[in-house]
Amino acid sequence: MANAAAVDSHDHDHHDHKPPFFQRWFMSTNHKDIGTLYLIFSLTMLFLGGAMALVIRAELFQPGLQFVDPHFFNQMTTVHALIMVFGAVMPGFVGFANWMLPLMVGAPDMALPRMNNWSFWILPFAFTILLSSFFVPGGAPAAGWTLYAPLTIQGGMSVDMAIVAIHMMGISSIMGAINVIVTVLNMRAPGMTLMKMPMFVWTWLITAFLLIAVMPVFAGAVTMLLTDRHFGTAFFDPAGGGDPVLYQHIFWFFGHPEVYIMILPAFGIISHIIPTFARKPLFGYSSMVFATAAIAFLSFIVWAHHMFTVGMPLQGELFFMYATMLISVPTGVKVFNWVTTMWRGSMTFETPMLYAIGVVFLFTMGGLSGLMLAITPADFQYHDTYFVVAHFHYVLFSGAVMAMMGGAYFWLPKWTGHMYNESLGKIHFWLTAIFFNVTFFPQHFLGLAGMPRRYADYPVQFTEFNQWSSVGAFGLGISQLLFVYIVIATVRGGKKATAEVWENPEGLEWTVPSPAPFHTFDDPPVVK
Amino acid sequence: MSAQANLVVKLVIICGVMFGFGYALVPLYEAFCRVTGFGGKTDIIQESVAQNAAQLNREVAVSFTSHASTNLPWEFKPVTRSMDIKIGEVQEAKFYVKNVSNRPITGMATFNVTPPRAGFHFKKTECFCFTEQLMQPGEEQEMVVRFMLDSQMPSDVQELTLSYTFFDNAKYAASGD
Numbered sequence: 239m240a241n242a243a244a245v246d247s248h249d250h251d252h253h254d255h256k257p258p259f260f261q262r263w264f265m266s267t268n269h270k271d272i273g274t275l276y277l278i279f280s281l282t283m284l285f286l287g288g289a290m291a292l293v294i295r296a297e298l299f300q301p302g303l304q305f306v307d308p309h310f311f312n313q314m315t316t317v318h319a320l321i322m323v324f325g326a327v328m329p330g331f332v333g334f335a336n337w338m339l340p341l342m343v344g345a346p347d348m349a350l351p352r353m354n355n356w357s358f359w360i361l362p363f364a365f366t367i368l369l370s371s372f373f374v375p376g377g378a379p380a381a382g383w384t385l386y387a388p389l390t391i392q393g394g395m396s397v398d399m400a401i402v403a404i405h406m407m408g409i410s411s412i413m414g415a416i417n418v419i420v421t422v423l424n425m426r427a428p429g430m431t432l433m434k435m436p437m438f439v440w441t442w443l444i445t446a447f448l449l450i451a452v453m454p455v456f457a458g459a460v461t462m463l464l465t466d467r468h469f470g471t472a473f474f475d476p477a478g479g480g481d482p483v484l485y486q487h488i489f490w491f492f493g494h495p496e497v498y499i500m501i502l503p504a505f506g507i508i509s510h511i512i513p514t515f516a517r518k519p520l521f522g523y524s525s526m527v528f529a530t531a532a533i534a535f536l537s538f539i540v541w542a543h544h545m546f547t548v549g550m551p552l553q554g555e556l557f558f559m560y561a562t563m564l565i566s567v568p569t570g571v572k573v574f575n576w577v578t579t580m581w582r583g584s585m586t587f588e589t590p591m592l593y594a595i596g597v598v599f600l601f602t603m604g605g606l607s608g609l610m611l612a613i614t615p616a617d618f619q620y621h622d623t624y625f626v627v628a629h630f631h632y633v634l635f636s637g638a639v640m641a642m643m644g645g646a647y648f649w650l651p652k653w654t655g656h657m658y659n660e661s662l663g664k665i666h667f668w669l670t671a672i673f674f675n676v677t678f679f680p681q682h683f684l685g686l687a688g689m690p691r692r693y694a695d696y697p698v699q700f701t702e703f704n705q706w707s708s709v710g711a712f713g714l715g716i717s718q719l720l721f722v723y724i725v726i727a728t729v730r731g732g733k734k735a736t737a738e739v740w741e742n743p744e745g746l747e748w749t750v751p752s753p754a755p756f757h758t759f760d761d762p763p764v765v766k
Numbered sequence: 767m768s769a770q771a772n773l774v775v776k777l778v779i780i781c782g783v784m785f786g787f788g789y790a791l792v793p794l795y796e797a798f799c800r801v802t803g804f805g806g807k808t809d810i811i812q813e814s815v816a817q818n819a820a821q822l823n824r825e826v827a828v829s830f831t832s833h834a835s836t837n838l839p840w841e842f843k844p845v846t847r848s849m850d851i852k853i854g855e856v857q858e859a860k861f862y863v864k865n866v867s868n869r870p871i872t873g874m875a876t877f878n879v880t881p882p883r884a885g886f887h888f889k890k891t892e893c894f895c896f897t898e899q900l901m902q903p904g905e906e907q908e909m910v911v912r913f914m915l916d917s918q919m920p921s922d923v924q925e926l927t928l929s930y931t932f933f934d935n936a937k938y939a940a941s942g943d
Contacts, residue, residue: 349770416777424770454781458788470937473792476876477835477933484795488788549882 256756264359267351269336270754272358274653276333277646279361281722283325284639286369288715290318295677295711298704301696311694312380317368319383320400323500324407325365327634330642331503332357332414335442338649339418341747341754342436344427344763349420350413357413364406371396382692384493387474387485391466398467401460408453415449418442427746429765433524436745440527441506444534448495448502451538456492459485483548490541498537501601501633502530504641505572508594511648512576514743515591516583522575529568529575536565546617555614562612566605573602588740589663593644596671597637604632607682622692625685631678640670643721650728651735655753658728666724669717676710801886808879813856813891813912820917821854827925828915830859838934839867840901845908856891856914861930863909865901872900874935877928884926887919898935 256262266272293314297305306314336354340347348354371378376394379385390397422443426435435443462473463485472478474485513520520526542550542558576598585591607629611617620626643666651657680703689700696704735752746765750758799807828851830844845860865871875895879885890896894909901907911928 350774412781416774419777420770420773423773450777450781451784454785455788455791458785462789462792472938475937476931477874477935478938479874479876481795481799484792487795488791491788491791549880551883 265355267347267355268756269340269348269351269354270653270756272348272354273333273335273337275358276329276336279358280326280330280333280642281725283321283329283365285718287318287321287326288718290314290321292711292715294318295708297694298696299708300705301698301701303695306694308694309380310377312382312692313372313378315692316380316382317372317378320368320379320404321365322634323383323496324404324411325361327500327638327642328407328411329361331442331445331500331638332411334438334503334507334642334645334649335414335418337653338747339421339439339442340425341652341750341758342439342745343422343425343430344746344759344765345421345425346757346759346762348417349425350417353413354417357410357417360406360410360413364403364410367399367406368403371399374399384486384489385460385463386482386489387463387466387480388476388482390463391475398464401464404460405457408457411449412453415446415453418446419450422446427759427762427765433527434765436506437509437520437523437526438503438506441502441509441530444530445499445502448499448534448537452492452495452499455488456496459488459492462488483545486545486548487542490544491538493544494541495534495537497633498533500638502533504597504601504638505530507641507645507648508576508597510745511590511594511644512579512598514648514740515588515594516580516585517741518579518583519744520575521578521581522571525571526575529571532568533565536561536568540565543612543614543617546614547621559612559614563609566609569605573598573605588647589658589660589667590644590648592664592667592671593640593647596667597641597644600632600636600640600671600674604629604634604637607632619688620685622690623685624681624689624691627691628678628681628685631681635678636671636674640674643667643670646725649747650725651739652747652750652752652754654729654732655735655751656728656730656732657735657739658724658732662720662724666717666720669720670714673710673713673717677707677714678710680704680706680710808877808885808888808890808913810896811889811891811914816856816889816891816912816914819854819856819914821852822917824853824921825850826853826915826919826923827851828857828859829925829927830861830929831927832861832930832932834873834932835934838871838873838932840865840871840873840932842930842932851915853915853917853919856912858910858912859928860908860910861894862906863899863901863932864906865903868903870900870902872898872935873932874898874938875930875932877930880927880929881923883920884923887916888926888928889914889916895930899932 262271263275266275293306294311297311336348374395376396379393379396379400381389381393385397385400422439462471465471466473466475466480472480474480474482476482509520509526540558540562542554543562546555607625611620611626611629647658647663684700684703687700689696737751738748739752746763749763827848829848830846832842832844834840834842841862841864843862845862849857849859851857877895879888890911890913892910892912894911899909
């Protein structure tokens, strides 16, 4: 008995015991530390991909060729996209999932902690391989992030490096997804039924199913590319009887669900922030859950809207047009629910709330331009123009990335135990929102006027809008340094955060102290 | 097996199945193209069947285009640029091919019909594109395609284009056909 008591007190004393530096960060199986690693990795990649975007914008400040040659320009557009999609947005959301899912469902850790460690540590190696392709003969892949055949059948060894890197990233995100599903389905606190789960948990559960359904398809597509390149198969090479359009079908069968993989967790984060600062429960919780599931289902039957111009039967074009437009119904349900949650709430506008409202506003604009692109005859005009570039940056930057920034401000006090500097946070929001619009809004006009994407040069009449866009891009990039400063300052010190942090927030994560101790929920909480 | 391990195994199986599904899309797409004519795929029939096909008193203007892939040093052009063809009539079109290099090269032609929905009703009985073609240095040939348009050809198709591309087959020659 005495022995048992000693063990108890031992456990209690070492509740917050952390291993030494190397073991803690390199061999970690703790969901919070791995979450932190993911988030740091994601932020690093955001700056790396952002630097490449600035090379693109510097070159496009004026017509003609100023700084880089067109081949390097194409490497920039390609690797910028690969890094942002697979290095910044996806790992960023996995970081949030690692940190928050166990806290939200009342679990002591992720279900498969060692696999968790492995899935993170694959990523730095994958991106080292991808980035070192800049130094091989011919430079990095330059065929666009979609790696369309037959161009990628011809590229240099950098294409092989990209394929290996993509396989590794795919394995990493599949393992992350399996971990999320097992955690959510098996480790919820007693009393937390599926329909009592917080929205972020729901959106991530559905995202994880999307991931395990489509990442293997993408792995298959790039494997076919690899065997076409080196092992004499002819899946896509017309010389051997293959069909390049087939690659586009397989790629976008992965690619469209991938788009929702990058936005559903953002919807989840927004669904936590808005009720907190509107001081009302989320309006229409169950419709939110079903809307998320509906979006996930529809994402599998709309892929060909990315390739209307390859020439497909009229019935096909009509089907993909209507199916695509159908997605705006569940998405509209979500937007209405967020707006209704705010309606007559006692709203305050702290930084996370500013970001959440910014996302609702700007993402919806991106959704609207998406609806325009879905119209098949109109798409023949917009296809591969800057209108498309503007559209997907409105949904990916002002949707996914700004939601993550809002989420970071929202949970930063829980992670660090300190309040961030509210005025700096607000300044960061306004700089980001304004420069974002300066960068990408003019690109709508450029696209409508016919400026094609992925070119290092353009006719003189496009100069003015491009200059707006370039100025905005540098402003946007530099503003993010402020974010880094705020985060570092908050980690180092600041006003002590309470366990609740905000006013009566909902969710189990607010029942643990701030900063969240190294081990939480060793005894599962009971949810009523 | 614990509930947890059980679930992990199921999820890994889903991943494996989806990896296979990516590959399954290849034959599915082939079948889809063959059935619908999508992608400008054409159909093959026996000469005897073609000779007995129903003829209609409707003409379609058929144009021919051809080119050799950039890394194949062949001259390749249609002898007749276009002809008006009665539905159901078996016709022959000739293409001029010359190997302008000083080495023997095996080429393989791919084809496509525009508009794609006409491809399904474009029936070949014989074509140089069915087999690999070996050309000696400087050799010239007239290559032949025999074909007919079947009576199901959509009535609003008044003109269509048959296009050929010759590729260097060296990379695939070993695998045969």
